[in-house]
Amino acid sequence: MIADFGYGVLVVAFLTALYSVYAAVYGELKKNPPLVESARRAMLLTWPLLTLAAGMLIYLLVNDHYEVQFVYEVTSRSMPLYLKVTAWWGGQAGSLLFWSWLMAAFTSLVTLRKWDRDREFLPWVIAVGGVTMAFFIGMNVFFENPFAKLYQTFNGNIAAYTIQPANSILFTPSDGRGLNPLLRHPGMIIHPPMLYLGFVSFVIPYAFAMAALITGRTDDRWIRITRRWTLWAWLFLSAGLVLGGRWAYDVLGWGGYWGWDPVEIAAFMPWLTGTAFLHSVMIQEKRGLFKYWNMLLIVLTYDLVIFGTFLTRSGVLSSVHSFAQSAIGPAFFAFIGITLITSAGLILYRWDMLKSETKMTSMLSREALFLFNNLLFMGILVICFWGVIYPLISELFTGQKVTVGPPFYERATSPLFAALLLLMGIAPLSAWGHSTLKTLGRAIWKPAVGAGIITAILAFTYTQNVIALVGFFLIALVILVTLYEYGRGALARQRSQGENIFLAFWNLTGRNRRRYGGYIIHISMMLMAIGILGIELFQVETQGTIAIGDSLELSGYTIKYKEVASWDNPGAGVNYTRAVVEVYDANGNLLGNLHPRKDFYFDTQQPMTIPGQLASLKDEVYVLLIDWEPINQESTTFKIFVNPLVNWLWLGSLLFFVGVLIAAWPERDAERVTVRTGKRAHQASAAD
Amino acid sequence: MLNRAKLRNYALPLALLAALAVSLLFVMTALAQDDMPTDDEVNKIAKDLYCPVCESTPLDVCPTEACRQWRELIRQQLAEGKSEEEIKQYFVTYYGARVLSEPPNRLASYLVPALAFLAGAFLLFRGFRMWLKPLAVESAVPTEDAEAFPQDEYIRRMEEELKKRK
Numbered sequence: 002m003i004a005d006f007g008y009g010v011l012v013v014a015f016l017t018a019l020y021s022v023y024a025a026v027y028g029e030l031k032k033n034p035p036l037v038e039s040a041r042r043a044m045l046l047t048w049p050l051l052t053l054a055a056g057m058l059i060y061l062l063v064n065d066h067y068e069v070q071f072v073y074e075v076t077s078r079s080m081p082l083y084l085k086v087t088a089w090w091g092g093q094a095g096s097l098l099f100w101s102w103l104m105a106a107f108t109s110l111v112t113l114r115k116w117d118r119d120r121e122f123l124p125w126v127i128a129v130g131g132v133t134m135a136f137f138i139g140m141n142v143f144f145e146n147p148f149a150k151l152y153q154t155f156n157g158n159i160a161a162y163t164i165q166p167a168n169s170i171l172f173t174p175s176d177g178r179g180l181n182p183l184l185r186h187p188g189m190i191i192h193p194p195m196l197y198l199g200f201v202s203f204v205i206p207y208a209f210a211m212a213a214l215i216t217g218r219t220d221d222r223w224i225r226i227t228r229r230w231t232l233w234a235w236l237f238l239s240a241g242l243v244l245g246g247r248w249a250y251d252v253l254g255w256g257g258y259w260g261w262d263p264v265e266i267a268a269f270m271p272w273l274t275g276t277a278f279l280h281s282v283m284i285q286e287k288r289g290l291f292k293y294w295n296m297l298l299i300v301l302t303y304d305l306v307i308f309g310t311f312l313t314r315s316g317v318l319s320s321v322h323s324f325a326q327s328a329i330g331p332a333f334f335a336f337i338g339i340t341l342i343t344s345a346g347l348i349l350y351r352w353d354m355l356k357s358e359t360k361m362t363s364m365l366s367r368e369a370l371f372l373f374n375n376l377l378f379m380g381i382l383v384i385c386f387w388g389v390i391y392p393l394i395s396e397l398f399t400g401q402k403v404t405v406g407p408p409f410y411e412r413a414t415s416p417l418f419a420a421l422l423l424l425m426g427i428a429p430l431s432a433w434g435h436s437t438l439k440t441l442g443r444a445i446w447k448p449a450v451g452a453g454i455i456t457a458i459l460a461f462t463y464t465q466n467v468i469a470l471v472g473f474f475l476i477a478l479v480i481l482v483t484l485y486e487y488g489r490g491a492l493a494r495q496r497s498q499g500e501n502i503f504l505a506f507w508n509l510t511g512r513n514r515r516r517y518g519g520y521i522i523h524i525s526m527m528l529m530a531i532g533i534l535g536i537e538l539f540q541v542e543t544q545g546t547i548a549i550g551d552s553l554e555l556s557g558y559t560i561k562y563k564e565v566a567s568w569d570n571p572g573a574g575v576n577y578t579r580a581v582v583e584v585y586d587a588n589g590n591l592l593g594n595l596h597p598r599k600d601f602y603f604d605t606q607q608p609m610t611i612p613g614q615l616a617s618l619k620d621e622v623y624v625l626l627i628d629w630e631p632i633n634q635e636s637t638t639f640k641i642f643v644n645p646l647v648n649w650l651w652l653g654s655l656l657f658f659v660g661v662l663i664a665a666w667p668e669r670d671a672e673r674v675t676v677r678t679g680k681r682a683h684q685a686s687a688a689d
Numbered sequence: 690m691l692n693r694a695k696l697r698n699y700a701l702p703l704a705l706l707a708a709l710a711v712s713l714l715f716v717m718t719a720l721a722q723d724d725m726p727t728d729d730e731v732n733k734i735a736k737d738l739y740c741p742v743c744e745s746t747p748l749d750v751c752p753t754e755a756c757r758q759w760r761e762l763i764r765q766q767l768a769e770g771k772s773e774e775e776i777k778q779y780f781v782t783y784y785g786a787r788v789l790s791e792p793p794n795r796l797a798s799y800l801v802p803a804l805a806f807l808a809g810a811f812l813l814f815r816g817f818r819m820w821l822k823p824l825a826v827e828s829a830v831p832t833e834d835a836e837a838f839p840q841d842e843y844i845r846r847m848e849e850e851l852k853k854r855k
Contacts, residue, residue: 255750262745361820369817376813380806387802391792404739406747406790409798417806493850544728608752638728 004069004148007057008163011148014050014101015138017043022131029124037124041112044127047134048105055102058095058147062088068173070161071095071147077179077604079574084180087190091180093314094147096193100310101137103194104201108134111205111230119222125212126205133204136336144329179574179604188248192241196268199238200306203275205230207303210296214347219292219354224282232665235279236658238272243654254610254625256542256642258650261410266385267309273385274302277378284368287433289358291368293348294375296355300344307337312389365436370428377421384413411537422475422530425523426482448481464539472534476527483520490517510663518664525660528653535646544627544640556643557587558622563594565629565637576601580626580637584615597626597639621647726767731760734773737790738780747790 021043028036058071062085067073075088075095090096108130116123141147149161152169159172183189206227213223245265246258259265278298284290311333348355363369388405395403430436430444456474464470487506490513495505510517543555552561560582567578578599584592595613602609615622621644628638735749740759743751748759759780766776780788792798 253750254752255747260745260747264745361817364817364821372813376806376809379809380802383805383809384802387798387805391798392787395792402741402785402787403792404744404787404790405792405798406737406739406745408737409791413799413802489851490847493847497850542729542732544732546728610752640728 003057003060004066004150007054007061008142008146008148010050010054010057011098011138011141011146014047014054014105015135015142017047017050018131018135018138021047022128022135025124025127025131037127040124040127040131044112044131045109047138048102048109051098051102051105051138055089055098058098059086059089061148062086065177067175067177068150068171069147070149070151073151073174073177075177075180077177077574079572079604080179080185081573084185084190088180090193090197091184094141094145094149096197097137097140097145097314098147099194100197100201101134101141103197104130104134104137104204107201107205108208111208119218119226121216121218122209122212122223122226125215126208129208129211130204133208136332140329140332144332176604179602182600182602182605182607182609183252186248186252188244188251192244192248195237195244196241199234199236199241200271200310202230202234202237203271203299203302203306206234206278207299210299211344211347214296214344214351217351217354219351221282221285221289221292224285224295228282229665229667231275231279231282232661235272235275236661236665238268238275239657239661242268242272243657247651251614252609252611254612256540256612256623256625256640256644257536258647261388261407263389264313266389266410267312270382270385271302271305271309273378273382274298274305277375278302280371281375284371288368290361291357291372293352293355296344296348298375300341300348303344304337304341307333307340311337363435363437365431365438365441367428367431367433367436370424370431374421374424374428377417377424380417381414384410384417388413419471419475422472422479422527425526426475426478429482429486429520429523445482448478448485451481452477466538469534469538472530472538476530476534480524480527483523487517487520514666514668515664518660518662521660521663522657525653525656528649528656530653532647532650532653535649536644539645540642542640542642544638546628546636546638548635548637553639553641555641556620558592558620558641558643559585559589560595560622560624560639560641561585562637562639565626567631574603576603578626578629580613580629580639582613582624582639584622584624592622595622595624597624599626599629616648618646618648618652620645726764730767731763734763734767734776735760738777738788739790741784741787 021040024036024040024043028034028038028040061069061072062076063082065072065076065078071092071094075092076085080088088095090099108127111126111130112123146161146163149163150165151159151172151174152162152165153159153172154166155168162169165171206223209223209227213219242265245268249255249260250258253260278295281291281298282295285292285295311330314329314333361369388410391405392403395401426448427441427445431441452474455477456470459473460470487509490509491502491505494500494509495502498505498508500508510521541556543553545553547553547562549562549564552559554560561584563581563583565578565580567576569576578601579596580598582595582597584595586592593615595615597613598611600609600611601607610625610627613624621642623642623644625640625642626637627640630636732749736747738748738759739746740748740751740753740756743753743756746756748756763776766779771779777789781793786793
């Protein structure tokens with residue numbers, strides 16, 4: 002009953018989204034404001050409707066309604082309440098509903114904003130948002146109904162149906178299959194919502210871009226309106242990626258955080274174009290250049306978001322992430338094609354309006370360097386895209402299935418990442434409009450010398466690996482350049498405002514949050530780069546089978562096996578096997594105890610390998626319990642990784658969020674502030 | 690009767706042969722245990738292999754039973770003295786090129802993104818030349834000095850403040 006009602010609500014939400022598209026477009030074309038207002042209200046209605054549907058799905062999940070196929074597939078009686086709730090996005094149908102629900106929340110927020118200044122955008126923003134939403138709700142309504150129930154037909158077959166087939170009876174399994182244990186980790190509970198938030202919030206700038214194209218208001222108004230949306234979208238997407246990495250590191254038991262899995266790349270691709278977009282919109286704002294390029298980037302980001310969802314959800318690639326497979330692929334493919342062609346058509350239609358207002362004047366100017374940055378991001382995108390589709394192409398044309406694994410991506414992208422680091426070092430020093438080698442050289446020599454000294458010290462004390470030293474030099478250069486620029490700004494402010502240096506730093510950041518938030522993000526990226534360099538170049542591992550009291554040695558650490566125990570937790574439906582090992586450093590000092598674990602889930606019959614981790618800024622000792630003999634306990638197999646510098650990655654990601662929050666935090670009526678500061682710019686002090 | 694007599698004649702050599710065979714077996718297994726490749730040697734090869742079922746999970750870390758058997762297969766082949774290349778080739782022969790971490794046709798996999806990137810770079814540089822050309826003509830009158838150009842407003846003001854400070 003509840004399930005049928007839930008499906009009914011979904012259908013109503015689908016029709017509401019379709020109506021809002023119709024009313025917005027027709028109302029605008031016929032110059033009928035009440036109809037546009039009706040579209041806006043229809044759009045606002047979708048979120049409560051989807052919330053109602055989601056509420057009913059959660060009710061079914063929590064109350065063990067296993068006659069509903071989705072509930073049967075993702076929950077079991079032994080799962081705790083919070084996992085039954087979050088199982089909402091633990092499977093195909095539910096996560097599509099989750100997508101629509103978040104999307105509805107975002108479009109509702111947009112339609113709630115004050116529209117006095119740019120009312121002409123409103124109908125088209127509603128239309129684009131509505132089309133996207135109708136597509137996703139449609140997926141639920143037509144292909145992946147989360148409320149479909151299991152019926153047993155007269156010939157004994159059990160299958161899920163939305164409407165009860167003739168001569169069938171409802172089939173209620175006594176227990177569900179349970180959520181994949183890999184998805185029961187806290188990281189996995191937050192990772193998908195973050196990623197999805199990032200995905201859906203990129204729809205908003207896209208909707209505004211399309212509205213700008215349709216109305217012909219192709220100035221940078223749409224960019225100014227969506228600047229913060231884009232930053233938030235970027236924040237969520239980045240958080241999704243980082244959390245996914247942390248989850249992989251803590252749960253998958255392969256000693257790494259990133260495996261160049263096609264589905265990881267699916268989420269990484271919109272991040273690449275989104276990051277390029279964040280940089281290139283500044284060119285348009287400051288110099289009025291490359292408007293068509295920004296349009297192209299946001300279109301690409303939008304379609305890569307849909308493509309990413311398609312890859313994850315359609316099962317076109319089977320990988321660790323593809324827990325679900327279904328027949329929604331063709332629909333997604335068609336939607337991507339249609340939106341791509343329509344958007345490209347609109348850009349061509351408005352090509353004349355998208356011409357640059359000024360000319361590029363120097364290959365070393367800030368805008369030119371941003372273009373190089375875009376070239377590099379697009380290069381990495383092409384490598385990723387090619388790597389993901391190459392196996393499909395190969396299978397299609399030669400019939401040969403191939404794997405494109407980490408070696409390809411690492412070899413192909415690393416020169417581009419290095420070039421990006423170099424650009425991050427130079428670009429903050431170059432000026433908008435014009436820079437020469439002379440002006441750049443004058444600004445960069447001090448940080449470059451500093452970076453050289455740091456690299457020399459590292460060469461004597463830490464490593465002689467040339468690639469690592471080049472990497473460390475670039476990282477040091479970026480950090481020093483950024484600090485140098487930051488410091489100069491603060492000193493200037495200290496001088497002009499008479500503030501002490503800390504206050505000057507604080508106020509400087511507050512007054513130009515985008516610039517200095519960006520600087521903090523750059524520094525955080527460098528901290529992350531230290532971690533990535535460390536684990537990529539210096540990770541060592543060993544595996545051995547030892548008896549209690551024996552030890553294994555790796556990279557100066559001694560891991561001594563103390564004991565192992567195994568017990569059931571019937572309530573949670575898990576068997577735990579936990580070993581205790583001691584970690585000693587090279588001098589024989591005890592550093593700590595680790596408890597690597599193997600959990601076995603009865604309902605899904607799946608094991609999980611939980612590492613024991615001993616973290617420091619220098620290294621992380623990461624111990625996995627691979628195998629053990631239940632009877633004699635004489636031979637237990639451990640795998641040990643020493644991951645140098647990896648914790649800089651997590652540290653950097655924390656600072657990263659601080660940076661993005663500084664850049665994206667809403668100002669009180671941001672637009673009025675811009676106008677005011679614009680007026681008094683000529684008399685204000687530089688460091689404002 | 691004759692048969693039994695014959696057998697008796699052969700009994701001693703047969704027994705000796707059997708004893709030899711048994712002892713040889715013992716020695717061989719003992720030897721094999723000494724020479725058994727370590728987990729690290731196995732993992733080094735398994736790292737670059739992917740079984741067709743657990744896609745995107747390299748063989749060295751895959752927890753499934755099937756992958757454990759594959760690793761034992763690698764160990765056996767290492768014990769038989771096969772090289773890394775021979776072992777990989779063995780898996781390719783039986784399961785196809787997909788077991789390798791990279792497509793065997795390297796040229797095809799690297800060429801396309803490389804060409805695309807070069808095309809992008811070419812377009813960008815051509816764009817730069819096009820944008821800068823009219824400028825070069827204008828600046829036939831020498832305005833080479835950087836200061837002659839309108840500087841970035843923000844940086845200019847900051848420089849001013851810093852100068853005042855000194």
